[in-house]
Amino acid sequence: xxxxxxxxxxxxxxxxxxxxxxxxxxxxxxxxxxxxxxxxxxxxxxxxxxxxxxxxxxxxxxxxxxxxxxxxxxxxxxxxxxxxxxxxxxxxxxxxxxxxxxxxxxxxxxxxxxxxxxxxxxxxxxxxxxxxxxxx
Amino acid sequence: xxxxxxxxxxxxxxxxxxxxxxxxxxxxxxxxxxxxxxxxxxxxxxxxxxxxxxxxxxxxxxxxxxxxxxxxxxxxxxxxxxxxxxxxxxxxxxxxxxxxxxxxxxxxxxxxxxxxxxxxxxxxxxxxxxxxxxxxxxxxxxxxxxxxxxxxxxxxxxxxxxxxxxxxxxxxxxxxxxxxxxxxxxxxxxxxxxxxxxxxxxxxxxxxxxxxxxxxxxxxxxxxxxxxxxxxxxxxxxxxxxxxxxxxxxxxxxxxxxxxxxxxxxxxxxxxxxxxxxxxxxxxxxxxxx
Numbered sequence: 001x002x003x004x005x006x007x008x009x010x011x012x013x014x015x016x017x018x019x020x021x022x023x024x025x026x027x028x029x030x031x032x033x034x035x036x037x038x039x040x041x042x043x044x045x046x047x048x049x050x051x052x053x054x055x056x057x058x059x060x061x062x063x064x065x066x067x068x069x070x071x072x073x074x075x076x077x078x079x080x081x082x083x084x085x086x087x088x089x090x091x092x093x094x095x096x097x098x099x100x101x102x103x104x105x106x107x108x109x110x111x112x113x114x115x116x117x118x119x120x121x122x123x124x125x126x127x128x129x130x131x132x133x134x135x136x
Numbered sequence: 137x138x139x140x141x142x143x144x145x146x147x148x149x150x151x152x153x154x155x156x157x158x159x160x161x162x163x164x165x166x167x168x169x170x171x172x173x174x175x176x177x178x179x180x181x182x183x184x185x186x187x188x189x190x191x192x193x194x195x196x197x198x199x200x201x202x203x204x205x206x207x208x209x210x211x212x213x214x215x216x217x218x219x220x221x222x223x224x225x226x227x228x229x230x231x232x233x234x235x236x237x238x239x240x241x242x243x244x245x246x247x248x249x250x251x252x253x254x255x256x257x258x259x260x261x262x263x264x265x266x267x268x269x270x271x272x273x274x275x276x277x278x279x280x281x282x283x284x285x286x287x288x289x290x291x292x293x294x295x296x297x298x299x300x301x302x303x304x305x306x307x308x309x310x311x312x313x314x315x316x317x318x319x320x321x322x323x324x325x326x327x328x329x330x331x332x333x334x335x336x337x338x339x340x341x342x343x344x345x346x347x348x349x350x351x352x353x354x355x356x357x358x359x360x361x362x363x364x365x366x367x368x369x370x371x372x373x374x375x376x377x378x379x380x381x382x383x384x385x386x387x388x389x390x391x392x393x394x395x396x397x398x399x400x401x402x403x404x405x406x407x408x409x410x411x412x413x414x415x416x417x418x419x420x421x422x423x424x425x426x
Binding site: 006007010011012013014015016017018021025028029031032034035040069070073078079080081083084086087088092093094096097098100101102108111112113115116117118119122123124 | 154221222343
Protein backbone atom coordinates (compact mmCIF):
# COMPACT_ATOMS: atom_id res chain seq x y z
CA UNK A 1 0.00 0.00 0.00
CA UNK A 2 1.28 3.46 -0.86
CA UNK A 3 2.35 5.68 2.00
CA UNK A 4 0.34 8.76 2.81
CA UNK A 5 2.22 11.85 1.60
CA UNK A 6 -0.19 14.75 1.99
CA UNK A 7 2.62 17.30 1.57
CA UNK A 8 3.14 16.82 -2.16
CA UNK A 9 0.79 19.63 -3.20
CA UNK A 10 2.80 22.38 -1.48
CA UNK A 11 4.46 24.66 -4.03
CA UNK A 12 8.25 25.08 -4.15
CA UNK A 13 8.77 22.61 -1.33
CA UNK A 14 10.46 19.21 -1.23
CA UNK A 15 9.88 17.23 1.93
CA UNK A 16 12.92 15.26 3.05
CA UNK A 17 11.17 11.99 3.73
CA UNK A 18 12.54 8.46 3.89
CA UNK A 19 12.43 8.09 0.10
CA UNK A 20 14.35 11.31 -0.50
CA UNK A 21 16.76 10.32 2.24
CA UNK A 22 17.51 6.99 0.54
CA UNK A 23 18.03 8.74 -2.79
CA UNK A 24 20.30 11.34 -1.23
CA UNK A 25 22.20 9.18 1.24
CA UNK A 26 25.67 9.54 -0.31
CA UNK A 27 25.11 13.14 -1.36
CA UNK A 28 24.28 14.05 2.22
CA UNK A 29 27.08 11.94 3.68
CA UNK A 30 29.54 13.66 1.34
CA UNK A 31 28.26 16.96 2.76
CA UNK A 32 28.85 15.71 6.32
CA UNK A 33 32.46 14.97 5.43
CA UNK A 34 32.95 18.72 4.88
CA UNK A 35 32.59 19.30 8.60
CA UNK A 36 36.28 18.40 8.84
CA UNK A 37 38.68 21.15 7.89
CA UNK A 38 41.11 18.87 6.03
CA UNK A 39 38.27 17.47 3.92
CA UNK A 40 37.16 21.01 3.08
CA UNK A 41 40.68 21.73 1.86
CA UNK A 42 40.85 18.57 -0.25
CA UNK A 43 37.43 19.32 -1.75
CA UNK A 44 38.40 22.88 -2.61
CA UNK A 45 41.70 21.76 -4.15
CA UNK A 46 40.00 19.36 -6.61
CA UNK A 47 36.22 19.18 -6.32
CA UNK A 48 35.76 16.59 -9.04
CA UNK A 49 38.35 14.21 -7.59
CA UNK A 50 36.88 14.54 -4.11
CA UNK A 51 33.34 13.89 -5.38
CA UNK A 52 34.55 10.80 -7.23
CA UNK A 53 35.46 9.25 -3.86
CA UNK A 54 31.72 9.05 -3.09
CA UNK A 55 29.06 6.70 -4.43
CA UNK A 56 27.01 9.59 -5.71
CA UNK A 57 25.20 9.65 -9.07
CA UNK A 58 26.69 11.73 -11.85
CA UNK A 59 23.67 14.04 -11.62
CA UNK A 60 24.33 14.61 -7.94
CA UNK A 61 28.00 15.34 -8.55
CA UNK A 62 27.18 17.78 -11.35
CA UNK A 63 24.60 19.55 -9.16
CA UNK A 64 27.29 20.02 -6.49
CA UNK A 65 29.81 21.32 -9.02
CA UNK A 66 27.12 23.71 -10.34
CA UNK A 67 26.11 24.68 -6.77
CA UNK A 68 22.55 24.14 -7.96
CA UNK A 69 20.81 23.87 -4.59
CA UNK A 70 17.35 23.19 -6.01
CA UNK A 71 18.74 20.36 -8.10
CA UNK A 72 20.62 18.92 -5.12
CA UNK A 73 17.39 18.95 -3.10
CA UNK A 74 15.43 17.24 -5.88
CA UNK A 75 18.16 14.56 -5.96
CA UNK A 76 17.78 13.79 -2.26
CA UNK A 77 19.80 16.52 -0.57
CA UNK A 78 18.62 18.11 2.65
CA UNK A 79 19.29 21.75 3.43
CA UNK A 80 21.03 21.09 6.76
CA UNK A 81 23.47 18.74 5.03
CA UNK A 82 23.87 20.93 1.96
CA UNK A 83 24.67 23.82 4.30
CA UNK A 84 28.11 22.24 4.77
CA UNK A 85 28.84 23.04 1.12
CA UNK A 86 27.72 26.60 1.74
CA UNK A 87 29.94 26.80 4.81
CA UNK A 88 32.87 25.55 2.73
CA UNK A 89 32.13 28.32 0.23
CA UNK A 90 31.78 30.88 3.04
CA UNK A 91 28.04 31.42 2.50
CA UNK A 92 25.41 32.14 5.15
CA UNK A 93 22.08 30.29 5.43
CA UNK A 94 20.41 33.38 4.05
CA UNK A 95 22.62 33.38 0.96
CA UNK A 96 21.97 29.67 0.46
CA UNK A 97 18.21 29.93 0.91
CA UNK A 98 18.02 32.99 -1.29
CA UNK A 99 19.94 31.24 -4.07
CA UNK A 100 17.02 28.83 -4.51
CA UNK A 101 14.38 31.50 -5.10
CA UNK A 102 15.53 33.10 -8.34
CA UNK A 103 15.97 36.39 -6.48
CA UNK A 104 19.20 38.30 -6.08
CA UNK A 105 20.85 38.32 -2.67
CA UNK A 106 19.77 41.93 -2.10
CA UNK A 107 16.21 41.28 -3.24
CA UNK A 108 15.91 38.29 -0.95
CA UNK A 109 17.31 40.14 2.04
CA UNK A 110 14.94 43.04 1.39
CA UNK A 111 12.00 40.64 1.20
CA UNK A 112 12.92 39.20 4.60
CA UNK A 113 13.34 42.63 6.19
CA UNK A 114 9.95 43.50 4.74
CA UNK A 115 8.31 40.60 6.58
CA UNK A 116 9.20 37.64 4.40
CA UNK A 117 7.41 35.82 1.59
CA UNK A 118 3.66 35.97 2.01
CA UNK A 119 1.73 32.76 2.57
CA UNK A 120 -1.03 34.09 0.32
CA UNK A 121 -0.91 32.19 -2.97
CA UNK A 122 1.79 29.87 -1.62
CA UNK A 123 -0.23 27.14 0.08
CA UNK A 124 -1.12 24.87 -2.84
CA UNK A 125 0.43 24.07 -6.21
CA UNK A 126 -1.60 25.83 -8.86
CA UNK A 127 -3.19 28.16 -6.35
CA UNK A 128 -1.93 31.27 -8.06
CA UNK A 129 -3.03 30.01 -11.46
CA UNK A 130 -6.46 29.31 -9.99
CA UNK A 131 -6.58 32.81 -8.59
CA UNK A 132 -5.72 34.24 -11.97
CA UNK A 133 -8.49 32.18 -13.52
CA UNK A 134 -10.90 33.51 -10.92
CA UNK A 135 -9.87 37.03 -11.82
CA UNK A 136 -10.45 36.51 -15.53
CA UNK B 137 11.38 16.07 45.09
CA UNK B 138 12.34 17.83 41.88
CA UNK B 139 9.78 20.07 40.23
CA UNK B 140 9.28 22.06 37.03
CA UNK B 141 9.25 25.79 37.73
CA UNK B 142 8.76 27.21 34.25
CA UNK B 143 8.87 26.53 30.53
CA UNK B 144 10.70 28.73 28.06
CA UNK B 145 10.12 28.78 24.30
CA UNK B 146 12.32 30.38 21.69
CA UNK B 147 13.49 30.18 18.11
CA UNK B 148 17.09 29.07 17.71
CA UNK B 149 18.16 30.76 14.47
CA UNK B 150 21.91 30.22 13.85
CA UNK B 151 22.40 33.81 12.65
CA UNK B 152 21.43 34.99 16.15
CA UNK B 153 24.40 33.07 17.51
CA UNK B 154 26.65 34.65 14.90
CA UNK B 155 25.36 38.12 15.87
CA UNK B 156 26.12 37.44 19.54
CA UNK B 157 29.54 35.97 18.83
CA UNK B 158 30.59 38.84 16.54
CA UNK B 159 29.25 41.56 18.87
CA UNK B 160 26.58 42.71 16.40
CA UNK B 161 23.63 42.74 18.78
CA UNK B 162 23.47 46.57 18.90
CA UNK B 163 23.35 46.91 15.13
CA UNK B 164 20.03 48.25 13.79
CA UNK B 165 19.16 44.90 12.18
CA UNK B 166 19.59 42.97 15.44
CA UNK B 167 18.80 45.51 18.14
CA UNK B 168 14.99 45.03 18.15
CA UNK B 169 15.42 41.28 18.46
CA UNK B 170 17.82 41.38 21.38
CA UNK B 171 15.73 44.10 23.06
CA UNK B 172 12.89 41.60 23.07
CA UNK B 173 14.95 39.23 25.20
CA UNK B 174 16.04 41.82 27.79
CA UNK B 175 12.99 41.18 30.01
CA UNK B 176 13.74 37.46 29.73
CA UNK B 177 17.31 37.89 30.92
CA UNK B 178 16.10 39.99 33.84
CA UNK B 179 13.48 37.37 34.73
CA UNK B 180 16.09 34.63 34.39
CA UNK B 181 18.48 36.34 36.80
CA UNK B 182 15.82 35.92 39.50
CA UNK B 183 14.66 32.50 38.38
CA UNK B 184 17.79 30.61 37.36
CA UNK B 185 16.90 26.93 37.68
CA UNK B 186 19.09 24.11 38.98
CA UNK B 187 18.79 22.25 35.69
CA UNK B 188 17.45 23.03 32.20
CA UNK B 189 15.85 20.26 30.17
CA UNK B 190 16.38 21.65 26.67
CA UNK B 191 14.34 20.29 23.77
CA UNK B 192 15.89 21.13 20.40
CA UNK B 193 16.83 19.50 17.15
CA UNK B 194 20.20 18.61 15.76
CA UNK B 195 20.84 20.05 12.28
CA UNK B 196 22.97 17.32 10.71
CA UNK B 197 25.81 17.89 13.16
CA UNK B 198 25.68 15.25 15.90
CA UNK B 199 23.58 12.92 13.75
CA UNK B 200 24.29 12.28 10.09
CA UNK B 201 22.15 9.90 8.02
CA UNK B 202 23.93 6.97 9.65
CA UNK B 203 21.54 7.13 12.59
CA UNK B 204 18.35 9.13 12.95
CA UNK B 205 16.91 8.85 16.47
CA UNK B 206 13.42 10.31 16.86
CA UNK B 207 14.00 11.23 20.52
CA UNK B 208 17.54 11.33 21.95
CA UNK B 209 18.38 12.25 25.54
CA UNK B 210 21.90 13.36 26.42
CA UNK B 211 23.08 11.60 29.57
CA UNK B 212 26.75 12.68 29.40
CA UNK B 213 28.58 14.79 31.97
CA UNK B 214 29.43 17.38 29.33
CA UNK B 215 28.75 18.18 25.70
CA UNK B 216 31.21 19.87 23.35
CA UNK B 217 30.16 22.60 20.92
CA UNK B 218 29.78 21.32 17.35
CA UNK B 219 31.76 22.67 14.39
CA UNK B 220 28.90 23.13 11.94
CA UNK B 221 31.26 24.01 9.12
CA UNK B 222 32.04 27.60 10.15
CA UNK B 223 34.05 26.53 13.23
CA UNK B 224 32.56 25.89 16.71
CA UNK B 225 30.73 28.81 18.36
CA UNK B 226 32.96 30.46 21.01
CA UNK B 227 30.64 29.56 23.87
CA UNK B 228 31.22 27.42 26.97
CA UNK B 229 30.84 23.67 26.76
CA UNK B 230 27.55 22.45 28.13
CA UNK B 231 27.63 20.68 31.48
CA UNK B 232 25.06 17.90 31.72
CA UNK B 233 23.26 16.29 34.64
CA UNK B 234 23.86 12.56 34.14
CA UNK B 235 21.93 11.47 37.25
CA UNK B 236 18.73 13.33 36.45
CA UNK B 237 19.05 12.55 32.73
CA UNK B 238 19.39 8.83 33.41
CA UNK B 239 16.45 8.96 35.81
CA UNK B 240 14.32 10.69 33.17
CA UNK B 241 15.39 8.18 30.51
CA UNK B 242 14.45 5.28 32.76
CA UNK B 243 11.09 6.75 33.73
CA UNK B 244 10.08 7.96 30.27
CA UNK B 245 10.96 4.66 28.60
CA UNK B 246 8.82 2.91 31.20
CA UNK B 247 6.03 5.25 30.12
CA UNK B 248 6.33 3.78 26.60
CA UNK B 249 8.46 6.43 24.86
CA UNK B 250 11.43 4.73 23.23
CA UNK B 251 14.23 7.21 23.85
CA UNK B 252 17.70 6.85 22.41
CA UNK B 253 20.27 7.32 25.17
CA UNK B 254 23.28 9.32 24.03
CA UNK B 255 26.46 9.34 26.09
CA UNK B 256 28.61 11.21 23.59
CA UNK B 257 27.26 14.08 21.52
CA UNK B 258 28.25 17.51 20.29
CA UNK B 259 25.56 20.17 20.54
CA UNK B 260 24.81 22.66 17.79
CA UNK B 261 23.12 26.06 17.45
CA UNK B 262 19.75 24.50 18.21
CA UNK B 263 20.88 24.20 21.82
CA UNK B 264 23.43 26.99 22.19
CA UNK B 265 21.49 29.89 20.63
CA UNK B 266 18.65 29.65 23.21
CA UNK B 267 21.27 29.65 25.98
CA UNK B 268 22.89 32.77 24.49
CA UNK B 269 19.53 34.51 24.22
CA UNK B 270 18.61 33.83 27.84
CA UNK B 271 22.04 34.15 29.49
CA UNK B 272 24.15 36.34 27.20
CA UNK B 273 27.87 35.58 27.15
CA UNK B 274 28.92 34.12 30.51
CA UNK B 275 32.22 32.29 31.04
CA UNK B 276 30.21 29.22 32.00
CA UNK B 277 26.49 28.47 31.63
CA UNK B 278 24.83 29.08 35.00
CA UNK B 279 23.40 25.58 35.42
CA UNK B 280 23.56 22.07 33.98
CA UNK B 281 21.61 21.37 30.80
CA UNK B 282 20.10 18.07 29.66
CA UNK B 283 20.01 18.08 25.84
CA UNK B 284 16.96 16.41 24.34
CA UNK B 285 17.15 16.13 20.56
CA UNK B 286 14.02 15.55 18.47
CA UNK B 287 14.23 14.49 14.83
CA UNK B 288 12.50 17.16 12.78
CA UNK B 289 14.85 16.85 9.80
CA UNK B 290 13.79 13.57 8.15
CA UNK B 291 10.08 12.90 7.75
CA UNK B 292 8.00 11.65 9.30
CA UNK B 293 8.78 13.56 12.46
CA UNK B 294 6.83 12.89 15.67
CA UNK B 295 3.32 14.32 15.78
CA UNK B 296 2.30 17.25 17.93
CA UNK B 297 0.15 14.90 20.00
CA UNK B 298 3.07 12.59 20.67
CA UNK B 299 5.27 15.53 21.61
CA UNK B 300 2.69 16.87 24.06
CA UNK B 301 2.26 13.44 25.63
CA UNK B 302 6.03 13.03 25.84
CA UNK B 303 6.14 16.29 27.80
CA UNK B 304 3.63 14.85 30.25
CA UNK B 305 5.83 11.79 30.71
CA UNK B 306 8.89 13.99 31.25
CA UNK B 307 6.96 15.87 33.92
CA UNK B 308 6.16 12.59 35.70
CA UNK B 309 9.81 11.63 35.47
CA UNK B 310 11.13 14.89 36.91
CA UNK B 311 8.58 14.90 39.73
CA UNK B 312 9.69 11.43 40.78
CA UNK B 313 13.33 12.46 41.21
CA UNK B 314 14.31 12.55 44.87
CA UNK B 315 16.57 15.60 44.95
CA UNK B 316 14.71 18.94 45.40
CA UNK B 317 15.80 20.42 42.07
CA UNK B 318 14.13 23.33 40.32
CA UNK B 319 13.95 22.37 36.66
CA UNK B 320 13.01 24.44 33.63
CA UNK B 321 11.96 22.82 30.39
CA UNK B 322 12.66 24.68 27.17
CA UNK B 323 11.10 24.10 23.76
CA UNK B 324 13.04 25.59 20.86
CA UNK B 325 12.98 26.04 17.07
CA UNK B 326 10.55 27.70 14.69
CA UNK B 327 8.68 29.89 14.18
CA UNK B 328 7.57 30.06 10.54
CA UNK B 329 10.45 29.64 8.12
CA UNK B 330 11.46 27.76 5.01
CA UNK B 331 15.09 27.36 4.02
CA UNK B 332 14.72 25.47 0.75
CA UNK B 333 13.31 25.73 -2.74
CA UNK B 334 11.49 28.50 -4.57
CA UNK B 335 9.24 29.10 -1.51
CA UNK B 336 12.24 29.87 0.76
CA UNK B 337 11.73 32.95 2.89
CA UNK B 338 8.13 32.13 3.77
CA UNK B 339 6.85 33.86 6.90
CA UNK B 340 3.32 33.50 8.25
CA UNK B 341 2.88 35.86 11.20
CA UNK B 342 -0.83 35.10 11.49
CA UNK B 343 -0.10 31.40 11.93
CA UNK B 344 2.67 32.14 14.42
CA UNK B 345 0.50 34.38 16.62
CA UNK B 346 -2.31 31.84 16.60
CA UNK B 347 0.20 29.15 17.54
CA UNK B 348 1.40 31.22 20.51
CA UNK B 349 -2.21 31.86 21.59
CA UNK B 350 -3.06 28.18 21.47
CA UNK B 351 0.18 27.11 23.09
CA UNK B 352 -0.70 29.28 26.08
CA UNK B 353 -4.41 28.60 26.36
CA UNK B 354 -5.31 25.43 24.47
CA UNK B 355 -2.31 23.12 23.96
CA UNK B 356 -4.53 20.04 23.77
CA UNK B 357 -6.21 21.44 20.68
CA UNK B 358 -2.89 22.55 19.24
CA UNK B 359 -1.58 19.01 19.63
CA UNK B 360 -4.08 17.82 17.00
CA UNK B 361 -2.64 20.06 14.30
CA UNK B 362 -1.34 17.72 11.56
CA UNK B 363 2.20 17.92 10.18
CA UNK B 364 1.06 19.02 6.78
CA UNK B 365 -0.53 22.13 8.26
CA UNK B 366 2.76 23.20 9.83
CA UNK B 367 4.60 22.64 6.56
CA UNK B 368 1.98 24.30 4.39
CA UNK B 369 1.35 27.29 6.66
CA UNK B 370 4.65 27.78 8.49
CA UNK B 371 7.17 26.44 5.96
CA UNK B 372 9.11 23.22 5.67
CA UNK B 373 11.30 24.12 8.66
CA UNK B 374 8.36 25.58 10.63
CA UNK B 375 7.68 21.96 11.60
CA UNK B 376 10.24 22.55 14.35
CA UNK B 377 7.38 24.07 16.35
CA UNK B 378 6.20 20.59 17.39
CA UNK B 379 9.12 20.65 19.82
CA UNK B 380 7.45 23.48 21.75
CA UNK B 381 4.68 21.01 22.58
CA UNK B 382 7.11 18.79 24.47
CA UNK B 383 7.86 21.64 26.87
CA UNK B 384 4.21 22.68 27.06
CA UNK B 385 3.15 19.13 27.90
CA UNK B 386 5.29 19.24 31.01
CA UNK B 387 3.35 22.11 32.62
CA UNK B 388 1.13 21.29 35.59
CA UNK B 389 -2.19 22.54 34.14
CA UNK B 390 -2.24 19.49 31.87
CA UNK B 391 -2.00 17.32 34.99
CA UNK B 392 -4.86 19.03 36.82
CA UNK B 393 -2.95 22.05 38.13
CA UNK B 394 -3.62 25.77 37.61
CA UNK B 395 -2.78 27.42 34.29
CA UNK B 396 0.74 28.86 34.02
CA UNK B 397 1.39 32.61 34.07
CA UNK B 398 2.69 34.30 30.94
CA UNK B 399 5.83 36.13 32.06
CA UNK B 400 6.92 37.30 28.64
CA UNK B 401 5.82 37.08 25.03
CA UNK B 402 7.75 38.39 22.06
CA UNK B 403 7.62 38.11 18.28
CA UNK B 404 9.93 39.55 15.67
CA UNK B 405 10.56 39.24 11.92
CA UNK B 406 13.15 38.59 10.63
CA UNK B 407 16.23 36.90 11.93
CA UNK B 408 17.90 35.86 8.69
CA UNK B 409 15.24 33.61 7.05
CA UNK B 410 13.10 33.15 10.12
CA UNK B 411 10.33 34.53 12.32
CA UNK B 412 11.42 34.63 15.95
CA UNK B 413 8.95 33.74 18.68
CA UNK B 414 9.51 33.65 22.41
CA UNK B 415 7.43 32.86 25.45
CA UNK B 416 8.00 32.29 29.15
CA UNK B 417 5.36 30.37 31.09
CA UNK B 418 5.85 30.15 34.83
CA UNK B 419 4.09 27.75 37.15
CA UNK B 420 1.86 29.91 39.33
CA UNK B 421 1.89 27.97 42.57
CA UNK B 422 5.57 27.29 42.99
CA UNK B 423 6.35 30.05 45.46
CA UNK B 424 3.85 28.64 47.94
CA UNK B 425 4.61 24.96 47.52
CA UNK B 426 6.67 23.25 50.22
